[in-house]
Amino acid sequence: MPSSDKKRLDYYALTWRLPVIVWQVLFFVGPLVFMIAMSFFLVKNYRMTEAFEMKNWVKMFGKDYFWDSYFLTLLLASMSTIVATCLAFPAAYGLAFKVSGNVRRWIVFLLIIPFFTSYLVRTFSWYVILAESGVVNNILGVIGLGPYTMLNTRFGTLVGYMTLTLPLVVILQTFSLANVDKNLIEAAQNLGASRVKVILQVIIPSAKVGLIIGAVFCFILSFGDFVAPYYLGGSKPPTLPILIIDTTKSGQQWPRAAVVAVMMMVTLMIVAFTAIKLAYSRKAYR
Amino acid sequence: MRADKLIRWFLWGYLGLVFLFIFAPIVTSIIFSFNSDRFPTIPLGSFTWKWYQTIYNDPDVWDAAKTSVIVALSTSCLATFIGFCTAYTDFRYQFKGKNSYLVLALLPPTIPLIILALAMLAWFSKIGLSGQVWSIVIAHTVLCAPFAMAVIRLRLQQMDPDLESAAWNLGASEWSAMRYVIVPFAMPAIVSSMCLTMAVSFDEFAVAWFVSGLNKTIPVIILEILQGNIDPQINAIGTFVFVTSITLVILAQLIFMLRTPGSASNA
Numbered sequence: 001m002p003s004s005d006k007k008r009l010d011y012y013a014l015t016w017r018l019p020v021i022v023w024q025v026l027f028f029v030g031p032l033v034f035m036i037a038m039s040f041f042l043v044k045n046y047r048m049t050e051a052f053e054m055k056n057w058v059k060m061f062g063k064d065y066f067w068d069s070y071f072l073t074l075l076l077a078s079m080s081t082i083v084a085t086c087l088a089f090p091a092a093y094g095l096a097f098k099v100s101g102n103v104r105r106w107i108v109f110l111l112i113i114p115f116f117t118s119y120l121v122r123t124f125s126w127y128v129i130l131a132e133s134g135v136v137n138n139i140l141g142v143i144g145l146g147p148y149t150m151l152n153t154r155f156g157t158l159v160g161y162m163t164l165t166l167p168l169v170v171i172l173q174t175f176s177l178a179n180v181d182k183n184l185i186e187a188a189q190n191l192g193a194s195r196v197k198v199i200l201q202v203i204i205p206s207a208k209v210g211l212i213i214g215a216v217f218c219f220i221l222s223f224g225d226f227v228a229p230y231y232l233g234g235s236k237p238p239t240l241p242i243l244i245i246d247t248t249k250s251g252q253q254w255p256r257a258a259v260v261a262v263m264m265m266v267t268l269m270i271v272a273f274t275a276i277k278l279a280y281s282r283k284a285y286r
Numbered sequence: 287m288r289a290d291k292l293i294r295w296f297l298w299g300y301l302g303l304v305f306l307f308i309f310a311p312i313v314t315s316i317i318f319s320f321n322s323d324r325f326p327t328i329p330l331g332s333f334t335w336k337w338y339q340t341i342y343n344d345p346d347v348w349d350a351a352k353t354s355v356i357v358a359l360s361t362s363c364l365a366t367f368i369g370f371c372t373a374y375t376d377f378r379y380q381f382k383g384k385n386s387y388l389v390l391a392l393l394p395p396t397i398p399l400i401i402l403a404l405a406m407l408a409w410f411s412k413i414g415l416s417g418q419v420w421s422i423v424i425a426h427t428v429l430c431a432p433f434a435m436a437v438i439r440l441r442l443q444q445m446d447p448d449l450e451s452a453a454w455n456l457g458a459s460e461w462s463a464m465r466y467v468i469v470p471f472a473m474p475a476i477v478s479s480m481c482l483t484m485a486v487s488f489d490e491f492a493v494a495w496f497v498s499g500l501n502k503t504i505p506v507i508i509l510e511i512l513q514g515n516i517d518p519q520i521n522a523i524g525t526f527v528f529v530t531s532i533t534l535v536i537l538a539q540l541i542f543m544l545r546t547p548g549s550a551s552n553a
Binding site for chain 2: 008009012013016017019020021023024025027028029030031032034035038087088090091093094095098107109110111112113114116117118119120121122123124125126127128129133135162163166167170195220221223224225226231241244245248254257258261264265268272
């Protein structure tokens with residue numbers, strides 16, 4: 001190929017690459033970098049002025065309510081991750097090993113539907129279902145139980161988180177379990193391993209990466225969600241996302257909200273990197 | 287074996303429970319959208335269209351619907367274009383820094399929406415773009431483009447990578463090879479990506495709430511009603527949004543599934 005052609009081709013390839021780079025830098029990297037910078041700005045007379053001061057960081061780190069929110073959010077997101085991972089596993093196991101590929105595709109398609117229905121409306125529905133005089137307590141009342149208080153509790157928050165994350169975790173786990181080498185499982189069975197042993201020592205270690213990725217996504221989604229802890233959990237104390245909203249919307253304290261957001265991002269990065277390291281560590285087989 | 291059968295039944299039952307949990311809120315909201323009682327309790331009141339009439343007669347809802355449609359349509363075009371550029375580049379070219387390029391393009395879904403919302407609110411007001419319909423479009427495009435990329439990339443995967451070079455060697459210019467080879471082949475994915483991104487944009491509330499200013503979208507209206515009192519209007523709007531989104535998703539899925547097998551025949 002003549003070099004002028006090669007050059008033209010390079011330019012052609014570049015025309016397809018550039019729009020994405022420009023767009024993402026302008027509207028994705030730009031906002032995030034600006035937000036980090038903003039955490040050092042000052043607010044004077046209700047107006048934000050550009051500066052480089054540690055004031056917001058010192059202020060937020062010195063507040064008990066910030067740390068209360070921080071550890072509550074960590075705790076709730078961790079609970080959500082553990083519960084979703086455990087609840088999803090039997091379903092994903094069934095889908096991966098006990099049904100045909102065709103049935104699996106249809107069920108996964110059904111599992112995608114919730115992503116496209118308003119999460120807000122589904123949360124409102126849970127509010128109705130779990131209320132003191134709601135559907136669940138009505139049914140329990142028939143057999144003489146309850147009423148139980150489920151709203152404004154951690155249980156309520158977790159129900160909300162599960163609404164958001166469970167379908168995704170089931171899908172990701174199903175894909176990773178379906179990719180486990182069937183010969184490996186058969187070999188273990190032929191060698192006389194019990195069902196439980198096969199699951200614990202063959203299937204879970206082989207599907208580890210996918211299972212952990214599902215857990216990480218669950219953690220990220222729960223950690224960043226403000227709807228479940230606000231409407232179903234009662235928001236006392238608020239979680240970090242609610243803190244961001246309160247600080248931004250009513251307080252007009254954008255720089256302090258930025259501090260909270262940066263802290264969230266740092267936490268998520270640590271969690272994600274630790275998890276990825278765990279996923280790819282080799283010490284699975286005994 | 288009896289144990290096998292038992293386990294199979296247990297797993298099906300369990301899957302049923304998972305589906306009950308996932309679909310209970312969707313079904314509940316549809317049922318209560320036709321229920322006459324203001325407070326949603328059992329036993330149900332009588333059948334009514336009243337909540338649908340309320341939203342039908344509410345000019346705010348109409349304005350929001352208009353904004354939502356404009357945003358969703360613009361977002362679907364822009365996001366699909368960006369997604370196509372990324373997918374095509376990833377499919378056809380090797381270059382230095384390709385990994386960073388892909389990370390840059392695919393990272394947005396891993397950042398919590400509330401963080402992006404704050405960051406975009408601040409950035410838009412800095413560059414003088416805040417509170418416009420366009421601010422929502424731009425923000426939604428950033429969120430949706432990775433999904434568009436995934437759908438289109440999946441389709442390009444089924445294409446022979448040498449097909450384009452063959453067209454070039456036969457004398458087609460790069461642009462006409464793009465127009466007559468790549469784009470027609472990717473068309474089903476392009477259309478389903480448009481439906482998919484439209485549905486995502488139509489549903490997104492966190493970022494839209496932060497950057498929209500006075501141009502509320504439907505989900506933002508839902509959020510604001512939710513902050514007030516219990517109001518069955520939500521169920522009616524929710525059902526309407528649900529039907530719209532599901533139609534788009536099923537359309538996307540059908541187009542992708544119908545055109546994807548036997549890929550050579552419709553290249």
